[in-house]
Amino acid sequence: MLYKGLELDRFQEEAIAAINRDTSVIVTAPTGAGKTVIAEYAVEKCLQENCRVIYTAPIKALSNQKYRDFHAEYGDKIGIVTGDVVLNPYAQVLLMTTEIFRNTIFDDIERLQDVSYVIFDEIHYINDIERGTVWEESLIFAPQHIKFVCLSATIPNINPFAEWMQSVRDIDIEVVEELERPVPLKHHLYFKDYGIGSIKHITALRNRAKSEARKRKSDPLNNKRVKALPDDFTQTRLVPYLQREKQLPCLYFCFSRKGCEENASSLVFGSQLQLLNKKQKTEILRQFDELCIQFDIVEEKKITEFRRLVSCGIAYHHAGMLPTLKEVVERLFTSGLIQLLFTTETFAVGINMPACTVVFDSLEKFDGIGFRYLKAREYHQMSGRAGRRGIDTIGYVYAQIVPAYADSGEIRTVVADKIEPIESQFNLSYSSILNLYQKYGDDIYDVYTMSLSNHQNHVRVAKLNKQIEEKTETLQTLPEPECIHDGIDGSEQIQKHYRHKRNIEKKIRRLHVEITQVKSETRKKKKQKERVKRLNAVHKKIILLQREAEQSLCEGCQHLQTCTNRYKTIRREEERLQKLKKRTTHIQNDPRQQIAARLKVLEELGYTEAQTLLPRGSTAAHLYGYEVQLTQLLFGGFFERLTEAEINCLMVAIITEPRKDVYFKPLNDERLLEILYAVNSEIAFIQYLESKHKVTEITPMLEFRFCTAMLAWSRGCEFDQLEKYAHLDAGDFVRTFRLVIDQLRQIRRTMAGHTALVDKLSRCIGKINRDVIDAERQLRIGQENLDEMAPEDDVDNVDASQAAAPENPVSDPQAQ
Structure with missing residues (x-):
């Protein structure tokens, strides 16, 4: 088969045939084998049939590259929506990060009713520890009419993965696997x-x-x-x-x-x-x-x-x-x-x-x-x-x-050619839990049964149960201790013997400590008689305990070693059996327990009540990343008390991860520091509730290291002056500031209707989004046909609720 002048490989033809049959398809092939051709065909098919298609990528750099490639061929039929950029958001073909797609599902699923296909490039990112849950949630909760084209590098466990995906999707899914590289x-x-x-x-x-x-x-x-x-x-x-x-x-x-x-x-x-x-x-x-x-x-x-x-x-x-x-x-x-x-x-x-x-x-x-x-x-x-x-x-x-x-x-x-299988990283955030709780109520625990994690855990539990069965059978065949005395249970006797022996040894050790103490207290010559008297009393106690130990039925018995070996073998196997049972219980219950723990935290914070979301819960449900901290601060009036530059300072303190190897200029503004310490107190209360309910991932405290740099930038300093405030690579400044813009846009969209705050947040964004920080400007400059592009007057004010997707994803390291 020829496509765009290229003779297609077998796996490409099979994938395209599946798309023509209107099924979903998972394509796994080595890097560089030509998977992109399949995605391009799906896009072209949707354009010809006047359907909408979404192309998701794991990183913004890849989204931008695909946008340029498609825009060069299809012009204004292509749009892009990421946390950094919103261009032509109503386009027939929309490029976005996977976080954007997942957020769209939770924010307003109706926006996806006219989408025919979603292309997941690099689907093996479902294995990513920090972000893999986003792919999983997207596959589970996307509207059932949507077909998926999933492209991936080699996945050893592709068939079990496809079985799980079919279990949560109504439309048939075909698997196309290629193991050979076109260039060895x-x-x-x-x-x-x-x-x-x-x-x-x-x-x-x-x-x-x-x-x-x-x-x-x-x-x-x-x-x-x-x-x-x-x-x-x-x-x-x-x-x-x-x-x-x-x-x-x-x-x-x-x-x-x-x-x-x-x-x-x-x-x-x-x-x-x-x-x-x-x-x-x-x-x-x-x-x-x-x-x-x-x-x-x-x-x-x-x-x-x-x-x-x-x-x-x-x-x-x-x-x-x-x-x-x-x-x-x-x-x-x-x-x-x-x-x-x-x-x-x-x-x-x-x-x-x-x-x-x-x-x-x-x-x-x-x-x-x-x-x-x-x-x-x-x-x-x-x-x-x-x-x-x-x-x-x-x-x-x-x-x-x-x-x-x-x-x-x-x-x-x-x-080696033996690549690790992909593993589920399903881990619902507070925001996801709130969205699902609003829809399912107490049935939210059933949602976990739809996850790849649960699917894989079924296999793990089955293997563990088999091991438990084998261990149980082994235990039953092990010879037990046999006592030579009539009417005495051998196992109970040997256990009683060693328990009694341990107790006596413990008492004797205490008496030896007492001997040392007596010697210390009676060093002087005038206390010599007292010393002898007290030591004799202790030695008598030791002798009595030793005699007591000798009275055991097992002491001196010629079968003691045999009984002991049998007893220890049984105990060792019983301990292994208990570990297997404990592991099984943990696998079966831990995910549900974590959902329950987070729900308890949300309830105590006033986000939920009687299976409904309270105002705080509704707000947090529309924030993806740092949702609990931000909601507490919004309802606590912090954003009203701070200036635009100070809000930006607060936001950078929220999104920054601790780094001990970086010089930074300390923040000296006493008023601002007092407010930031108050924010940390709010977070400390969240941490207290998380610890109380045994939530595994604790909300982090503020990180002040880049606050002075953000204040300086928000007040108009030049980019090359930022190194005076923090020793950071230029790309790290850009990425960090863009993540702050992501979060500010989320808050602005969530608080629509609060005119004064929305206007203030727009000014906050404007103070950051200039020069090299402006990602959209970079993308526009990068377009070969820049002059032919229809400019949008104010991208920051695009109404994402009317677009095909929200403005911004969860904050993540995609800006690389």
């Missing part, structure tokens, strides 16, 4: 300072590295040759090798921003590496200069240094950069002129920018708690960017390891 990959290990090999070389290189380290330590001047490297090992430096073997362009994944920048700089400013010829260098500098002018970043810091990097065909890309500079890098990489791009793992999510080669700076990363090896899913998601379809016959993957510390077992697990 060759995986290698790069042993730092040595060369290129494979897993089989780990032991030899580890031993050599350790041997060399010992020699350097014991005799630095010893130049004696060490054992030669294996014959099938390539001794080389990696980047020159890639250049020599024509394996560029390359995506070089680092797991820190600092690593990205240092690696790029060391090659350009240290090694003087040049990856472009004279003509390519001229062209990339021309494009770079034009893009910097277009995005108005010519005067930004690091641009001169960055220009030097790109002149060599080298660049870096990470979340700490200005979003506009990131977009410049993305466009240059798409042009094929950047040959080596050092980037963090966010570049691997969805954005269609493949390369010939992928390199991992390490197979370990810091996950916020400690360093761990990559999961196989993460490795394959990133390595899947290697191999450009229609250009490369083979894609190359190199993982750098330090030989002396390489763990061959862990490395085998990472690079």
Whole structure:
């Protein structure tokens, strides 16, 4: 089958056939296999049939890219609604983040009545610990007439996942699975300072590295040759090798921003590496200069240094950069002129920018708690960017390891084809619970039975029950202690023996403590008689206890050891059985208990009563993220007491996560500090109720670190002056301020009808949403046909209640 001039693969044809049959379809295929074509077909079909279609993506960068791609082809039939941007929100094809779609379901499901298809790109994000519940809630509660096109990287447990999805959807669901890549990959290990090999070389290189380290330590001047490297090992430096073997362009994944920048700089400013010829260098500098002018970043810091990097065909890309500079890098990489791009793992999510080669700076990363090896899913998601379809016959993957510390077992697990199955992360927020409680009342607990979590737990419970059954049978076959004395139960006797023995030993230990105390109190010579008298009394007690222990029927019995072994074996198996039963009970009851706990918190806060939502509950139900804190503050009059800049300061304190490694200028405004401390008191009461009812996730306190920066920005300071108030990367300032705008827009929409507050919140947004913070401005500038776009006078005042989706998602790390 030909589509857009391309001969489709089998799995693409099967997926398109399912769409033509008006069914839902789940497509799972390796990264880079061509899943996007299926989504494009669904969009085109809906346009031809005059139906509406929603395309959701896990990150805003991917939403923006898809918007540009579709807009270039279909023009004003395309719109986008994210927390940052609202453009053409009534369009036939609407791009949005998954949070926006879920929020639309809860806010006003009627808005989705004319939607035929919803495309979930990167559906395996349902496995994400923090955000996966959003995908699950969307699939469960979306109107039943909606058909889904779910695109995913390889999912090992695709069939159980499809079974669950079919259990909550009325329309038939078909599964299309592709395991082969159109461009095969060759995986290698790069042993730092040595060369290129494979897993089989780990032991030899580890031993050599350790041997060399010992020699350097014991005799630095010893130049004696060490054992030669294996014959099938390539001794080389990696980047020159890639250049020599024509394996560029390359995506070089680092797991820190600092690593990205240092690696790029060391090659350009240290090694003087040049990856472009004279003509390519001229062209990339021309494009770079034009893009910097277009995005108005010519005067930004690091641009001169960055220009030097790109002149060599080298660049870096990470979340700490200005979003506009990131977009410049993305466009240059798409042009094929950047040959080596050092980037963090966010570049691997969805954005269609493949390369010939992928390199991992390490197979370990810091996950916020400690360093761990990559999961196989993460490795394959990133390595899947290697191999450009229609250009490369083979894609190359190199993982750098330090030989002396390489763990061959862990490395085998990472690079193996056995990818971890997706697991449910179903976890209803306060807002979701309020929306569902309003609809279902006390039947809200039945909602959990619809979740993927419950579906997977049925399987887990069945396995546990089988283990319980096996343990129970094993217990019944174990020989019990048998007492030689008539009429005595062996098990009870041996248990009584050891219980009595433990009690006596405990009493004797106390008496030994008493002996030490007597000796301490009677050190002087004149207390010598008292000392002897008191010690004798204690020793007599010890002797009596020892005699008492000897009176046990088991003491001295020749069968004691046999009975003891049997007793301990039975006890050990009983403990294992109890653990299995406890685990089973936890799996079955914990999700319901958490819903119940949060409902109790909401009831005590005055959000619910008699299965109905009170005014506070109705307000919190329309806020997605920080809903309880914000509702308490709205009803407590805090927003009326603060100025616009102070409200922005409060909001940034709510949404910011604690960071101890960042300098910040302390807040010195006594009046504002007093109000912020009062806010913390409100949050402390919420925390008290959560602890009381054993809610697992506790509402966080305010984080003051970026308050002075937000105050300065809201009062008009220049962007490059923000570093005086907090040592933060430019991209972090942008992302944090945009998250504040997200939340302010949610509050403004929720408080519609309160004219004075709505106007005040609009002014708050206006004080933040300027210059590089303005995401819509960036998207508009990025449009090739910018002049042909119909501008909207005031996006901030778009009535989201009339649009196809609300203005903003739950605050999340999508701005990367």
